[in-house]
Amino acid sequence: xxxxxxxxxxxxxxxxxxxxxxxxxxxxxxxxxxxxxxxxxxxxxxxxxxxxxxxxxxxxxxxxxxxxxxxxxxxxxxxxxxxxxxxxxxxxxxxxxxxxxxxxxxxxxxxxxxxxxxxxxxxxxxxxxxxxxxxxxxxxxxxxxxxxxxxxxxxxxxxxxxxxxxxxxxxxxxxxxxxxxxxxxxxxxxxxxxxxxxxxxxxxxxxxxxxxxxxxxxxxxxxxxxxxxxxxxxxxxxxxxxxxxxxxxxxxxxxxxxxxxxxxxxxxxxxxxxxxxxxxxxxxxxxxxxxxxxxxxxxxxxxxx
Amino acid sequence: xxxxxxxxxxxxxxxxxxxxxxxxxxxxxxxxxxxxxxxxxxxxxxxxxxxxxxxxxxxxxxxxxxxxxxxxxxxxxxxxxxxxxxxxxxxxxxxxxxxxxxxxxxxxxxxxxxxxxxxxxxxxxxxxxxxxxxxxxxxxxxxxxxxxxxxxxxxxxxxxxxxxxxxxxxxxxxxxxxxxxxxxxxxxxxxxxxxxxxxxxxxxxxxxxxxxxxxxxxxxxxxxxxxxxxxxxxxxxxxxxxxxxxxxxxxxxxxxxxxxxxxxxxxxxxxxxxxxxxxxxxxxxxxxxxxxxxxxxxxxxxxxxxxxxxxxxxxx
Numbered sequence: 001x002x003x004x005x006x007x008x009x010x011x012x013x014x015x016x017x018x019x020x021x022x023x024x025x026x027x028x029x030x031x032x033x034x035x036x037x038x039x040x041x042x043x044x045x046x047x048x049x050x051x052x053x054x055x056x057x058x059x060x061x062x063x064x065x066x067x068x069x070x071x072x073x074x075x076x077x078x079x080x081x082x083x084x085x086x087x088x089x090x091x092x093x094x095x096x097x098x099x100x101x102x103x104x105x106x107x108x109x110x111x112x113x114x115x116x117x118x119x120x121x122x123x124x125x126x127x128x129x130x131x132x133x134x135x136x137x138x139x140x141x142x143x144x145x146x147x148x149x150x151x152x153x154x155x156x157x158x159x160x161x162x163x164x165x166x167x168x169x170x171x172x173x174x175x176x177x178x179x180x181x182x183x184x185x186x187x188x189x190x191x192x193x194x195x196x197x198x199x200x201x202x203x204x205x206x207x208x209x210x211x212x213x214x215x216x217x218x219x220x221x222x223x224x225x226x227x228x229x230x231x232x233x234x235x236x237x238x239x240x241x242x243x244x245x246x247x248x249x250x251x252x253x254x255x256x257x258x259x260x261x262x263x264x265x266x267x268x269x270x271x272x273x274x275x276x277x278x279x280x281x282x283x284x285x286x287x288x289x290x291x292x293x294x295x296x297x298x299x300x301x302x303x304x305x
Numbered sequence: 306x307x308x309x310x311x312x313x314x315x316x317x318x319x320x321x322x323x324x325x326x327x328x329x330x331x332x333x334x335x336x337x338x339x340x341x342x343x344x345x346x347x348x349x350x351x352x353x354x355x356x357x358x359x360x361x362x363x364x365x366x367x368x369x370x371x372x373x374x375x376x377x378x379x380x381x382x383x384x385x386x387x388x389x390x391x392x393x394x395x396x397x398x399x400x401x402x403x404x405x406x407x408x409x410x411x412x413x414x415x416x417x418x419x420x421x422x423x424x425x426x427x428x429x430x431x432x433x434x435x436x437x438x439x440x441x442x443x444x445x446x447x448x449x450x451x452x453x454x455x456x457x458x459x460x461x462x463x464x465x466x467x468x469x470x471x472x473x474x475x476x477x478x479x480x481x482x483x484x485x486x487x488x489x490x491x492x493x494x495x496x497x498x499x500x501x502x503x504x505x506x507x508x509x510x511x512x513x514x515x516x517x518x519x520x521x522x523x524x525x526x527x528x529x530x531x532x533x534x535x536x537x538x539x540x541x542x543x544x545x546x547x548x549x550x551x552x553x554x555x556x557x558x559x560x561x562x563x564x565x566x567x568x569x570x571x572x573x574x575x576x577x578x579x580x581x582x583x584x585x586x587x588x589x590x591x592x593x594x595x596x597x598x599x600x601x602x603x604x605x606x607x608x609x610x611x612x613x614x615x616x617x618x619x620x621x
Binding site: 046047095098099102103104105106107108109110112113114115116117119120121123124128237240244273275276278279282283285286289290293 | 587
């Protein structure tokens with residue numbers, strides 16, 4: 001035989017690939033949330049702090065559509081996406097649009113306010129307790145492929161995330177709306193002169209971004225089995241890190257960044273301490289900001305005076 | 306001659322007011338007129354004033370949005386507690402250690418991150434604040450996530466009051482000095498300031514380190530009044546609390562920050578049994594103030610003797 005491997009090495013390899021598979025589904029979730037961050041930033045230069053909380057609302061809509069309406073998981077996801085698309089548009093209209101001409105810090109503080117509002121409004125209305133995502137909606141099946149443990153959860157999350165990303169790419173690259181979105185993000189004034197309705201385009205961007213976050217919310221419910229009103233904060237921040245890692249404002253960057261963050265996180269909690277799991281995400285953020293603030297895919301544009 | 310005499314009299318008057326306020330509360334505490342509930346809220350008020358005034362130096366005067374203030378507070382609190390509880394040093398040493406440690410943390414974090422601008426800086430400081438918290442959770446010497454319990458109550462009214470006064474005096478005098486004018490010029494227009502020969506990074510770091518130092522002081526005072534500290538106390542919601550005070554009071558107004566800190570503490574005390582409503586109110590304050598009055602209640606104006614004179618038509 002050209003090379004031999006002993007049993008221990010096989011086990012280590014298997015463990016490694018297993019972590020990779022676990023990381024992929026978490027990464028798919030982060031990638032979906034990161035897409036919303038990056039699209040909104042690309043178009044109005046705002047870090048939408050409330051984005052993680054929109055994901056939380058999506059998870060709750062999905063939860064109630066399963067428990068109250070008795071829908072299946074796919075319908076729950078569609079309901080959550082519709083509800084959050086509307087929510088995203090309303091938030092933009094009410095809170096962000098009046099601030100479009102003001103400083104970016106003012107907009108950021110408003111976004112922080114919006115995030116707190118969504119979190120504590122949910123606590124006020126539904127209580128702070130966590131809710132168990134119904135198992136009946138998604139009976140767990142485990143498959144054993146060559147020693148690798150793959151659950152139908154992982155398959156569901158990765159497949160639906162990839163489908164959504166393909167649809168998003170189609171919208172951005174092939175449709176007129178997508179063209180308008182790209183035009184506004186490149187140069188808003190020029191886009192207005194070309195007859196593009198900036199307000200409408202920004203609304204559509206928020207709707208799409210929020211719908212993706214809602215889908216991610218339902219996936220988080222499936223992945224962790226529990227949801228609570230503050231569940232959006234940490235995944236939101238990590239997805240933001242993913243967006244920065246890929247280069248904020250760049251759509252493929254957010255996808256890659258999301259997967260990298262998910263895989264990195266599973267490796268740290270798998271091989272290191274799970275207590276440091278959250279610190280790693282922030283450490284990555286600081287490293288990128290210090291070394292290449294434009295992200296992996298970003299181009300340096302310099303500062304205009 | 307006449308002018309300097311006036312100044313001297315006014316200065317004496319101000320000192321008298323401060324001492325009178327101090328003595329009145331001191332008397333009320335020793336005479337048992339203030340029960341524990343009021344003492345707790347009074348303490349939070351003073352600590353919040355220190356936090357708001359010091360964060361206002363960074364966010365308001367320097368214009369660098371920092372969301373990691375609770376992290377520096379944590380550094381201060383833990384340093385002071387290690388000094389007093391673990392090493393048996395007096396409280397004064399603990400306070401000094403808290404200030405020094407927080408200032409060093411501010412320097413270490415400030416130097417690399419203050420190159421960043423606007424929202425990137427906000428996120429980076431938020432990340433650092435969270436890293437401080439996660440690191441504290443992993444240090445067994447200070448009991449990790451469980452925190453330190455049974456800290457002796459050393460934060461008395463004199464310590465608290467004069468710490469607060471010193472904080473306010475340092476910040477106000479700093480802002481009125483040439484350093485202060487350089488700091489404000491960084492906020493107004495960084496490029497223009499740089500063209501005028503101001504080393505903007507240097508002034509940003511100075512403001513950041515001083516702000517962090519006072520956050521550390523607030524942490525030390527907090528730890529030695531409230532008996533227990535754990536990393537979770539200093540998460541980014543705490544930073545947002547302080548941010549609400551600064552935003553409400555006016556980015557760049559020390560008196561605004563003080564008024565807002567008093568108001569927010571009173572609001573918190575009043576809504577103690579409805580924490581969700583309190584946070585919803587905070588959120589609405591942030592959004593509504595930013596939309597309708599982005600400069601905050603006081604803007605960058607100060608409430609001072611001149612304001613009194615203007616309102617009551619007093620003589621110059």
